[in-house]
Amino acid sequence: MRGTAISDTLVLAKRNFLRIARAPDLLLAFTVQPIMFVLLFAYVFGGAIPTPGHSYINFLIPGILVQTMAFGGFVTAMGIAEDLRKGLVDRFRSLPMSRSAVLAGRTLSDIVTNGISITVMLVVGVIIGFSFESPFLHVVAGILLLLLFGYAFSWVFAFIGLTSSSPEAAQSLGFIVIFPLTFVSSAFVPPETMPAALQWFAEWNPFSITVNAIRALFIGDPAGNTIWGAIAWSVGIAAVFGVLAVAKYKRAVVR
Amino acid sequence: MLGLLGPNGAGKTTAVRILTTLLPADGGNARVAGLDVAAQAQELRRRIGLAGQYAAVDENLTGFENLQMVGQLYHLPKGEPKERATELLERFDLEEAGGRLVRTYSGGMRRRLDLAAALVARPPVLFLDEPTTGLDPRSRIGLWETIEGRVAEGTTVLLTTQYLDEADRLADRISVIDHGRVIAEGSSDELKDQVGGEALEVTLESADAAAAAIAALVGVCSAPPERDGIVLRVPVAERKGTIAAAVQRLNDAGVGIDDISMHRPTLDDVFLKLTGHAAEEDEEGEGDG
Numbered sequence: 207m208r209g210t211a212i213s214d215t216l217v218l219a220k221r222n223f224l225r226i227a228r229a230p231d232l233l234l235a236f237t238v239q240p241i242m243f244v245l246l247f248a249y250v251f252g253g254a255i256p257t258p259g260h261s262y263i264n265f266l267i268p269g270i271l272v273q274t275m276a277f278g279g280f281v282t283a284m285g286i287a288e289d290l291r292k293g294l295v296d297r298f299r300s301l302p303m304s305r306s307a308v309l310a311g312r313t314l315s316d317i318v319t320n321g322i323s324i325t326v327m328l329v330v331g332v333i334i335g336f337s338f339e340s341p342f343l344h345v346v347a348g349i350l351l352l353l354l355f356g357y358a359f360s361w362v363f364a365f366i367g368l369t370s371s372s373p374e375a376a377q378s379l380g381f382i383v384i385f386p387l388t389f390v391s392s393a394f395v396p397p398e399t400m401p402a403a404l405q406w407f408a409e410w411n412p413f414s415i416t417v418n419a420i421r422a423l424f425i426g427d428p429a430g431n432t433i434w435g436a437i438a439w440s441v442g443i444a445a446v447f448g449v450l451a452v453a454k455y456k457r458a459v460v461r
Numbered sequence: 462m463l464g465l466l467g468p469n470g471a472g473k474t475t476a477v478r479i480l481t482t483l484l485p486a487d488g489g490n491a492r493v494a495g496l497d498v499a500a501q502a503q504e505l506r507r508r509i510g511l512a513g514q515y516a517a518v519d520e521n522l523t524g525f526e527n528l529q530m531v532g533q534l535y536h537l538p539k540g541e542p543k544e545r546a547t548e549l550l551e552r553f554d555l556e557e558a559g560g561r562l563v564r565t566y567s568g569g570m571r572r573r574l575d576l577a578a579a580l581v582a583r584p585p586v587l588f589l590d591e592p593t594t595g596l597d598p599r600s601r602i603g604l605w606e607t608i609e610g611r612v613a614e615g616t617t618v619l620l621t622t623q624y625l626d627e628a629d630r631l632a633d634r635i636s637v638i639d640h641g642r643v644i645a646e647g648s649s650d651e652l653k654d655q656v657g658g659e660a661l662e663v664t665l666e667s668a669d670a671a672a673a674a675i676a677a678l679v680g681v682c683s684a685p686p687e688r689d690g691i692v693l694r695v696p697v698a699e700r701k702g703t704i705a706a707a708v709q710r711l712n713d714a715g716v717g718i719d720d721i722s723m724h725r726p727t728l729d730d731v732f733l734k735l736t737g738h739a740a741e742e743d744e745e746g747e748g749d750g
Contacts, residue, residue, distance in 0.1 A: 210536060292520075293515030299483050302534075307534075
């Protein structure tokens with residue numbers, strides 16, 4: 207079964223890539239949207255937010271990369287909700303294929319689109335003044351950590367896609383759940399300026415921990431426990447939502 | 462071929478979903494192709510094909526890619542998914558469209574592709590859940606012919622439909638279901654016999670002649686005729702020669718006839734009689750139970 211699980215997953219991942227290649231409007235979400243965020247934050251908020259020890263653009267890029275990874279999985283949520291609506295999930299579930307392949311294929315193709323987003327944002331970031339302040343291998347490790355974090359949230363979105371009534375609902379539900387998490391964090395402002403309760407939340411928020419880990423790996427902030435903490439959060443989120451999503455998929459009902 | 466016939470919400474789709482391992486049964490057990498649907502689900506999935514009421518095909522793949530993908534997911538030996546895809550596109554008259562994205566297909570083409578996808582692994586048992594709902598008449602007939610072809614090749618087919626003519630034409634045996642229960646079972650003819658066999662419908666020129674007409678037809682009818690205005694419904698035992706005999710007798714009695722025809726009960730009559738409501742009365746309702 208192991209072997210077929212992998213080959214089934216690849217068959218479905220290929221299907222998802224073809225979809226992106228053929229309906230390139232989705233590609234805007236991975237490219238133009240991150241660029242827009244980088245430019246907006248850097249030029250609109252940048253001047254107003256003091257970030258001791260770093261230029262705002264150096265402070266911003268790790269935060270915005272992590273935020274983009276957290277949302278990268280929305281394609282999975284929409285795609286799964288769409289497959290449910292069109293009855294494709296019924297077809298897949300009536301086939302002798304692996305029970306996890308539909309979701310694993312989706313989340314796997316998210317890794318590639320997330321990789322595209324990271325590349326685009328780093329290029330734009332460097333153009334407007336971002337500079338790495340760490341050894342090359344740290345940068346590579348940081349990129350891998352970003353992909354792992356994105357992969358974990360793809361499973362959250364897989365679960366959201368299976369839970370919501372339509373692709374549109376999946377998108378807005380994902381937005382409502384994840385947007386506040388990304389803002390009450392150290393992604394865009396130093397959390398010291400927030401009210402005490404929010405500050406406490408921002409410190410334990412997996413986004414903050416991952417953002418801090420990426421800052422350690424990209425711009426040489428002290429790492430502390432953040433890197434291991436970020437890995438633990440990502441693996442934990444992927445495991446919990448992976449199990450939830452596959453269980454939900456097995457009982458999925460067409461709508 | 463077994464037909465499951467019933468109105469929306471009768472439980473046809475639920476039955477198919479249980480038999481195709483998509484839904485666990487609330488109770489009891491079921492076997493398909495000798496396999497238990499719950500305990501041997503994965504084994505069973507190799508032997509069934511499902512074409513649902515949605516054309517479950519990927520819009521952003523070509524017809525060929527859709528069939529190839531399904532073949533790969535059935536774990537057909539290497540090379541065979543391509544072969545089968547080519548073969549099926551040809552058989553379903555889609556060879557020219559095979560290289561085009563499915564989102565450019567018409568409704569009928571999607572249904573044909575959906576049916577082709579259900580046949581990729583040559584499954585011995587095929588489930589067709591309202592395969593022609595929403596198709597234009599020409600596409601329906603085309604699909605019927607294809608389904609008949611599969612049956613002729615020895616495939617077992619379970620067909621659900623809310624169209625009586627469809628069950629009548631395709632199914633050897635029909636189970637009529639309503640509110641989740643089988644309320645009648647048998648061949649199309651057996652079901653029709655339950656509501657009475659054939660009848661002669663005579664439209665008279667004048668209602669005044671009704672009594673004379675009934676008296677004249679005593680020798681032809683097998684049960685007392687019913688009268689509705691100028692129309693007489695006369696149950697008959699034998700079809701052959703009945704119209705000629707009836708016309709002769711009515712002429713001899715001097716009764717003027719406006720119209721006369723043999724009336725065979727339709728499955729509509731069967732349905733109305735068995736359930737007390739027409740089969741398609743709630744057809745407008747979205748979705749099916």
